Amino acid sequence: MSGGTEAAPPSPSPxxxxxxxxxxxxxxxxxVLAVPEAYGLGPIEVTAITGDSVEMAAPLTGSGFGVAGCSGGGGTSSNGGGGVTMKCGVGPAATINDAMSLTVAEIRRTVAVLRIGPAG
Structure with a gap:
């Protein structure tokens, strides 16, 4: 077989x-923010924005989950459906699943600015 190097995704592309x-x-x-399946998360839903943190929830697409670096008391919890919740404050990037970098760049009352990219 010849042709492109990209395989067809198993599910609709985000x-x-x-x-x-x-x-x-x-x-x-x-x-709701869709991210590549390679990051190990389904669509990330913003569930709350407070003065100092952003709370998000997302289904897992991989077999495990890891997060490091959420400031402001960040953490994760399993919510029974194969998903996680995250609470991140403004500050250094959090690394999620050793694949994705997530930074809360700014919080302005009811909106926030997120930066998402590959980890590393």
């Missing part, structure tokens, strides 16, 4: 500003 794996996007509560 769409939106973060679909290619790198973005800087303004988000509000209720927004």
């Amino acid at each position: 769409t939106g500003p973060c679909a290619d794996g790198t973005c800087e996007v303004e988000i509000a509560v209720g927004d």
Whole structure:
């Protein structure tokens, strides 16, 4: 077989500003960001924005989950459906699943700016 080096994805490709794996996007509560399946997360939903942190929830697409570097008391918890919740404050990038970098760049009352990219 000859041709391209890309295999067909097993599920529909993500769409939106973060679909290619790198973005800087303004988000509000209720927004959903699709990221590449290689990051190990399904669409990330913004569940809360407070004065000092952004809370997000996402289904897992891989077999495990790891997060390092969320400041402001960041953490994860399993919510029974194969998903996680994250709470990250403004500051250094968090590394998720050793694949994705997530930075809360700014929080402005009801909106926040997220930067997403490959880890490393």
